[in-house]
Amino acid sequence: MPEIPDLEAIRHYLVPRLAGLTVTETEAPIPWLVRTGAADLETLHGHGFGEIHRLGKFLVFFVDDGRLLVVNPMLTGRFHWVEQKEKRASRTGVVLAFDDGHELRYSDQRRMGRFYLVAGDRLDEVPQIAKLGPDAMAIEEGEFLARIRRHPGQIKSTLMKQEFMAGIGNAYSDEILWETGLHPHRRRSTMSEDDLRRLYRSMRDTITWASEIVDGTVQTEGLGRKEEWRQHLRVHRRAGEPCPRCGEAVKGQVRSGIESNYCVRCQPLFESSGAGKAQ
Ligand SMILES: [Zn+2]
Structure with a gap:
């Protein structure tokens, strides 16, 4: 998509x-x-x-x-x-x-x-x-923090919820969470404000970085060969390949027909403090 x-x-x-x-x-x-x-x-x-x-x-x-x-x-x-x-x-x-x-x-x-x-x-x-919620590239940090407080559930599904914020889907939610070091099934309610601020910055940085690459590719190749451009992504659709940060094999997990890709080492489900609870 x-x-x-x-x-x-x-x-x-x-x-x-x-x-x-x-x-x-x-x-x-x-x-x-x-x-x-x-x-x-x-x-x-x-x-x-x-x-x-x-x-x-x-x-x-x-x-x-x-x-x-x-x-x-x-x-x-x-x-x-x-x-x-x-x-x-x-x-x-x-x-x-x-x-x-x-x-x-x-x-x-x-x-x-x-x-x-x-x-x-x-x-x-x-x-x-x-x-539609505010666009992911237009939303200010303060509004992002205020809106996400109403969504205590799993962070990946919140990022993809177009009523919360518009524009992010399965591919870029994987990339943004990898960039931030957050597990896709981590619940927002267990995250600190600092986690959320890092998430916001990673989102902006990831989209900006990817947009430049995709822009360059489309200007060179033209339109029509693909509906989406994914060659630069680090974990999305890369199950089994090494994580570019730590070398661990990227994991692929399917839930409700949607595959999430992440690195178990860079994106642990539990907080290092041990505050997270087993599911
Ligand atoms: Zn890793």
Whole structure:
């Protein structure tokens, strides 16, 4: 599932490429992806896009008539910026053709992505957006500390809860917790304020670090080969490989269908003081 670094890189790649272009044709081979109605796409003919914002795991394309095209790529949504003559990827669901001969295509192996076209002041009509917490890259430390006090449970699931804070998923929660030295199943209620401040700083540092790498990769490789870029990650999907910090084999543990990866040595479940309780 694309997370903040992936979506930021897509945004940075597309903004300058879409500038000044006009939509000439649209198509929705998988019509139900467009939740506000596939016929909506035709109303984009003759229009162009300005800014693209990111809200959590949503991309918001500003249409030049004040409307917003909102896209949530969910698990496997992928954007392609290609010339019209190029062969379409499998499961291409939405196509926007522009007057310079390029197409912005969206493919989705699991076909779970969601498009919405809404008025500029109706963003709250998009399901989930109204409930989104502050974005992980916009939230201030004080607000982070205040909000996380209401979530005493396991820290990894809290980080992934979009109502608590938007933008972090399975991959980057693993990376942030490894960076902080916290076990993914550690309960927030057993963590000190110092732990939480370190967690906040690690989150910002990890996302900033990863965003630069993913940005560079996307600028070089272009869009369409992957929906997410994971080659730089230290523990996520690296079960059995050595922890880059201590050499211990990275552990993979599946709970509720989600695999968490962490280092048992760098991320002990119990506090070294012995204050933690066995589960
Ligand atoms: Zn380690």
